[in-house]
Amino acid sequence: MPVLSGLGLIAVLLLAVKPQRGDAPLGKGKRPSRPLTELLGDMVETQDTLFALLERRQTPQQARQLHFLTAVTSGLLAKASHDLADPHAAMLQARTAVLCADQADHNGLRAWLRGLQSMVAYWAGRYAEAVRYAEAGTNIAASAAGTTSVWLPVSAARGYAALGNSTKALSAIRAAEEAWNRVEPDEVDELGGICTFNQPRTLYYAADALAWLPDAADQAVDFSTRAVNAYANPNDPAWAFGDQAGSHSDLAIARIAARDLEGAVEAVRPVLELPPSQRINGIINSVQRVHQAVTRAGLAVEGRDLLQQIEDFTSTPLKALPR
Known part of the structure; x- marks a missing residue:
């Protein structure tokens, strides 16, 4: 499978897991473009194909691209496992993705994956762990400047709030709002879907923390x-x-x-x-x-x-x- 076709398939998966424009409002018969359970097979097959390609001889540039694609695909599978309430499987996929991101040497991707790990830990009730992942990613995102640089501090805010630390939670929300002034979309943002962050999600995460x-x-x-x-x-x-x-x-x-x-x-x-x-x-x-x-x-x-x-x-x- 050529690298570019891999990018195309991942783009399709990203669009499929994100509800498409024009769907009915919440509570009015809204359906995702495709149910998550229908996508899992394609995600796993894509990951298997990419791992098989990585076992072959590649040029350094091809290897970097393949590791980038494998990291994104593994990140999508981590999100899918999280949605299915399997935090253990989600963390395993996320850790696989982090190893691939290191091989791709892409800070934006590393930071995004720390955001995923923080999210999985938060919803699993491991709030201190959620803060730890978010803050580790924030340090990486400082050199990447993508929208993940907003996602990480506001993710930390949720963890701090759940732990009852209102001072640090409010400070993290302010840091996220200020980070928008420095955002420059990167390769991860260009994939769209869950790979990018936006203003409405900033409001939602802040509301989730303040609650x-x-x-x-x-x-x-x-x-x-x-x-x-x-x-x-x-x-x-x-x-x-x-x-x-x-x-x-x-x-x-x-x-x-x-x-x-x-x-x-x-x-x-x-x-x-x-x-x-x-x-x-x-x-x-x-x-x-x-x-x-x-x-x-x-x-x-x-x-x-x-x-x-x-x-x-x-x-x-x-x-x-x-x-």
């Missing part, structure tokens, strides 16, 4: 409202159903903190209408955080219908579907 902090309730409402608005248009190239669902969940948590149960129900309702094929790991965890917020706020009696809906929703995650 952990009781002393940042007003900021949580502000950022989560802005994030929901940023994902309101499914025709926007930056739109993604997972991030939209997370933003709605964060707004629900912020409203629960203000004891606005009716507003929380309104915010999370579109998420609870998602079909099982879209109930990826991040969405399941986000909705479970809403459940926890209701009970912690002492609203279990008033919110029993919402709690039941969440329990029904989370009983059929994507990982439970036949493959």
Whole structure:
């Protein structure tokens, strides 16, 4: 397989795992362009083909390109494993990808993979580990200047917030916002899809961090409202159903903190209408955080219908579907 055809196949996979423009809004029959379970076979086959090519004799430039492609493909498989709630497999794929990125000697790719590792650790509840990966990647991203240089500090913010360190969380959010002034898209950004970061995701990650902090309730409402608005248009190239669902969940948590149960129900309702094929790991965890917020706020009696809906929703995650 020529290297350029490998790039083309990876581009197809990136587009396939990202919902296409023109899809219906959240909760209105939206479907991804192709279900994740249909893509896994193509991803694994692509990775196998690239590894087979790496076993052959290559020129130094070809070897670098093949390692770059293999790192990206392994990163996509790490994200797929994460979406299927298998953090162990996700980390194994990510570590394979890091080794390939080192062989490609590409700092932008190294930094992006640290972001993936931070994300996997965060949703697995390993918050200190999530911070460690994010900060390790931030040091690398300083010399790369791609959009990952924004993703990493705001990822660290989520980890710090989950650990209860509001000072470092708020500082990391500010660092992410300031990083936009220095961004210069690189080869990783050019792949698009999950390989690049954007302004709406910055708002969503900041909202996700602030939702952990009781002393940042007003900021949580502000950022989560802005994030929901940023994902309101499914025709926007930056739109993604997972991030939209997370933003709605964060707004629900912020409203629960203000004891606005009716507003929380309104915010999370579109998420609870998602079909099982879209109930990826991040969405399941986000909705479970809403459940926890209701009970912690002492609203279990008033919110029993919402709690039941969440329990029904989370009983059929994507990982439970036949493959």
